[in-house]
Each structure stands twice: as C-alpha cells, then as structure tokens.
Amino acid sequence: xxxxxxxxxxxxxxxxxxxxxxxxxxxxxxxxxxxxxxxxxxxxxxxxxxxxxxxxxxxxxxxxxxxxxxxxxxxxxxxxxxxxxxxxxxxxxxxxxxxxxxxxxxxxxxxxxxxxxxxxxxxxxxxxxxxxx
Amino acid sequence: xxxxxxxxxxxxxxxxxxxxxxxxxxxxxxxxxxxxxxxxxxxxxxxxxxxxxxxxxxxxxxxxxxxxxxxxxxxxxxxxxxxxxxxxxxxxxxxxxxxxxxxxxxxxxxxxxxxxxxxxxxxxxxxxxxxxxxxxxxxxxxxxxxxxxxxxxxxxxxxxxxxxxxxxxxxxxxxxxxxxxxxxxx
Numbered sequence: 001x002x003x004x005x006x007x008x009x010x011x012x013x014x015x016x017x018x019x020x021x022x023x024x025x026x027x028x029x030x031x032x033x034x035x036x037x038x039x040x041x042x043x044x045x046x047x048x049x050x051x052x053x054x055x056x057x058x059x060x061x062x063x064x065x066x067x068x069x070x071x072x073x074x075x076x077x078x079x080x081x082x083x084x085x086x087x088x089x090x091x092x093x094x095x096x097x098x099x100x101x102x103x104x105x106x107x108x109x110x111x112x113x114x115x116x117x118x119x120x121x122x123x124x125x126x127x128x129x130x131x132x133x
Numbered sequence: 134x135x136x137x138x139x140x141x142x143x144x145x146x147x148x149x150x151x152x153x154x155x156x157x158x159x160x161x162x163x164x165x166x167x168x169x170x171x172x173x174x175x176x177x178x179x180x181x182x183x184x185x186x187x188x189x190x191x192x193x194x195x196x197x198x199x200x201x202x203x204x205x206x207x208x209x210x211x212x213x214x215x216x217x218x219x220x221x222x223x224x225x226x227x228x229x230x231x232x233x234x235x236x237x238x239x240x241x242x243x244x245x246x247x248x249x250x251x252x253x254x255x256x257x258x259x260x261x262x263x264x265x266x267x268x269x270x271x272x273x274x275x276x277x278x279x280x281x282x283x284x285x286x287x288x289x290x291x292x293x294x295x296x297x298x299x300x301x302x303x304x305x306x307x308x309x310x311x312x313x314x315x316x317x318x319x
Contacts, residue, residue, distance in 0.1 A: 013168060033196050035164035068189060070196050071290040078273045106189055106294075113270050 002054060003047045014040055015066060021051045026062045032069035041076040048080060052087040059093040060084070065128070067107070074110070081114050081121070088120030095122040102127050152228060159224035161210070167199040174227060183234075190294040191227070191234045191319045197287040198238040198315065199225060206240040207310045230318075233296065239314035247303055247311050253285065254301050254315075257292045265293050291317055 003021060010016035015030035026048075034040045062084065069077065081096075088094040098115070100107035108125060115123040136144065149157055155177065158170060174195060178188045206221035223240030242250060260268060269289045292299050297318045304312040 012172075033200075035167075068192065070193070070200065071286040072200070074273060074290075075286060101185075103185060104189070105186060106193075109266075113266075113273060116270060117274075 002050050006044060006047045008040070008044070015069075017044055019044065019047060019051075021047075024058050024060045026060065027065065028063070029065040031067055032073040034073070037072040037076060041073075045076065045079055045083075048083055052083055052092075055090070057092060059095070060087070062094065062096045063099065064096065065099040067101075067104075069110075077114060081118065085118050085121050088118075093122075094120070095124070097124050097126050099126050099128045102129075153230045154226055154228040156228075157224070157226040160222065161220040162199060162202050162206075162223050162225070163218065163220050164203060167196065167203065170199075170225070171195055178234075187234065187319060191236065194236050194291050194294050194317050194319060195225070195227065197291050198236055198317070201287055202238055202240045205242065205246075207243045207246075208241055234319045235316060236319070237314060237316045239312060241306070241310040242313045244309050244311050247313075250313065251303065253288055254299065257288060258298050258301075260292070265289060269293055291315070294319060 003019075005022055006017065006019040008014075008017040010030045013031060014034045015028045015032045017028055019026045064077070084094050084096065096115075096118075098111040100111065111123075111125045115121075115125075156170060156174065158166070171192060175188060175192055178191060183191075202223035202225070203219050203221045206223050208222035210220040212218045212220075221240070223238065225239075226237045228235055257265065257268075269286070272286045272289055275285075295317045300316040302314055304314075306312060
C-alpha cells in the first residue's frame with residue numbers, strides 16, 4: 001500500500017517534512033543542508049513518486065517554506081518540481097506556494113529558478129507573513 | 134634568541150588579525166565541524182549587525198566550500214561502521230577585507246582532476262551575473278555528472294553569491310596531488 005503520510009521532524013540542518021498524501025498537503029519547512037542528502041530525501045522522493053504513479057484528480061497543495069537550502073538540496077527540490085509538473089500535465093491539479101521573507105532576494109530568485117519552466121503547476125511566490133492565512 | 138611559546142603564538146595570532154581573519158581552521162574537516170563553525174559564523178555576523186542577506190550569502194558560500202572539501206579533498210579518511218564518516222584534510226578561512234567578507238578554502242586535489250576543475254572555474258569566472266544565473270538554471274535541470282556528487286552546481290552557487298569574480302589558484306606539489314584554493318568575496 002502507498003504511504004498515506006510521511007513526516008520527518010526538523011533538525012537544525014534539515015527541514016520539517018510533512019507529506020500528507022491522504023489530505024493532499026505536502027510541506028517542507030526550515031533549513032536544508034543535510035550531511036547526506038540522499039539518505040534524507042531518497043525515501044521522500046520515492047514516496048512522492050509512488051503516490052503520483054496512482055492516477056488521481058484530487059488537488060495537491062505544496063508549501064515550500066525553506067529559509068535556506070544548499071545546492072544538493074536544490075537538486076532534490078528540482079526533482080520534486082519535475083515530478084509535480086509531470087503529474088499536473090496528466091491532469092492532476094497541483095498548486096505550489098513558495099514562501100519567502102520580503103527582504104530575501106536570494107530565496108525569491110530561487111523561486112523563479114524553479115518555476116521557470118512550470119506550465120501546469122500553479123506556482124505562487126508568497127511572503128512568509130502570509131503563511132497562516 | 135628563540136621566541137618563547139607565548140611570543141610565537143602571539144605573532145601567529147597578530148598575523149591572522151592583520152589579515153582581517155575572523156575564523157581559520159586547518160586540519161580534518163567533517164560535516165560536524167561544518168555545522169559548528171557555520172553556527173558560530175552566523176552568530177558572530179549577526180552580533181556584528183551584518184544585514185540578513187549578507188549573512189545568508191556568506192553562510193551559503195561557506196557551506197558549499199566546506200562540502201566541496203569534505204567530498205573532494207584528496208586526503209581523506211572514510212570510516213564506514215553503519216554510518217559513513219568522512220574526515221577530509223583542508224583549510225577554511227573567513228575574514229573581512231576592505232569592508233567585505235571573504236572566504237578562502239584550500240585542499241589538495243589529485244593532479245588528474247585539475248584540468249576539469251580549472252576549466253569549470255575559468256568558465257564561471259568568464260560569466261557575468263546573468264550568465265551565472267542562466268548557467269545555474271541549466272545545471273539545476275541536468276542529471277548530476279558521474280562521480281561529481283553535486284560539485285558543478287555547488288561551484289555555480291558560490292560564484293552566484295560572490296560580489297566580485299572568484300579567485301582561484303593551483304600550486305603544484307612534488308607528489309601526485311596539487312594544492313587548490315578558492316577565494317570568494319561577498
């Protein structure tokens with residue numbers, strides 16, 4: 001059976017990961033510069049891939065609330081975005097909210113780097129202060 | 134007369150201070166040291182009222198530089214007793230010069246790896262801000278190179294956060310290894 005919910009608590013150098021597939025809400029929050037990116041994210045990407053392999057038209061909401069991530073984590077995020085885009089192309093409604101502080105030019109620019117070739121995923125840049133609304 | 138222990142180390146410290154060095158570490162680096170030095174670096178910069186974006190840029194360059202040493206130093210001890218521990222020889226120096234933060238990392242690389250590394254760095258150095266950004270976006274979408282463990286994108290991230298062109302050098306040694314260093318100003 002596919003994973004219903006995958007949660008990994010945050011550490012000082014890894015984000016809180018909460019992929020609640022059953023309710024269609026996925027979130028990454030905090031900082032990400034793990035000592036071994038494959039050990040942390042391998043199972044997460046595998047669970048997402050498995051979930052998306054099942055055809056579904058249930059909406060998927062993804063919240064990215066990262067304040068810092070290193071370049072190895074960036075590669076993983078790109079993989080996640082590519083999986084989401086492929087699912088959205090097949091007709092699954094996918095929204096991604098990318099939260100960043102208004103003064104954080106770097107994270108805003110990263111949002112643009114990732115969203116550049118998204119055609120089917122509805123991507124929004126949001127200010128961190130809006131996250132609870 | 135030979136310098137006393139105190140004189141010797143006071144002179145060593147004065148020399149570091151005169152170069153504006155805030156932290157300097159030489160020896161075996163690990164992910165644990167990266168984490169601890171990184172925390173100290175952020176705290177020190179925040180206490181000195183460095184603005185948020187500068188703290189984040191310096192921290193990002195620091196992490197990428199440290200991870201490059203940990204992964205690619207040619208002098209490395211790897212233990213694998215259930216969890217992998219990498220101890221890699223190298224040095225990292227962070228300081229301030231002319232009102233700007235700088236980070237220098239140094240480590241040995243195998244002679245055979247020098248041409249490819251030099252080619253990547255030469256290419257990055259020749260790009261302007263928009264060129265670096267476009268190159269980053271392109272590499273983000275590429276599958277990683279064989280055996281690179283993400284070095285390509287790490288170097289682009291470093292160049293992207295720099296406020297001046299990156300500086301690097303290779304110093305031949307009499308072995309099959311070359312000393313490589315990279316200086317980045319934020």
